[in-house]
Amino acid sequence: GAGVSQSPSNKVTEKGKDVELRCDPISGHTALYWYRQSLGQGLEFLIYFQGNSAPDKSGLPSDRFSAERTGGSVSTLTIQRTQQEDSAVYLCASSPDRATYEQYFGPGTRLTVT
């Protein structure tokens, strides 16, 4: 079946602009995670969704970052007023359930802020 998909694959934006990154999880997966991979920080957790709720937002680096999930499926990560330090690869993962299942990752969105 289809894996996790993310769009766009690459995004170049100017400092100060807003961006939206999209994640389509594997059908039926209730858990969805966003991570960020940057040169200076490695791979770090951003936010977790169970269904449409986000019980863990502890990894969001600032209030410029927000995310939502609708219909228990697609999720959008929004970064407002982008800064150069936001440049990174943003990865989405989904899992059938948070308890004991593997997380399956999408190919990521490479964000470059100029």
Next chain:
Amino acid sequence: KQEVTQIPAALSVPEGENLVLNCSFTDSAIYNLQWFRQDPGKGLTSLLLIQSSQREQTSGRLNASLDKSSGRSTLYIAASQPGDSATYLCAPDGGATNKLIFGTGTLLAVQP
């Protein structure tokens, strides 16, 4: 706070060698631990998932072990091939939401 360390940071071996990648973590209260590989410019591919009640998992030439009490996991790769060249990441979960906490990875190069 969970901290994950992977040793070695980089490894170069000739084709055919067996090798071991090491992962240590500070908080033993985990549900699962996953091993991933990442090819340059690509996303993460899940290799093995070990649940906290298990001690090891095998998939083909890969075997991963978990010693939760000591905070250690190892990934054993048998008969390495050039196609195994990649960065290998260890990720125990942290907390009730099973968010993954990643190590900095081991960069493996298998020379033909």
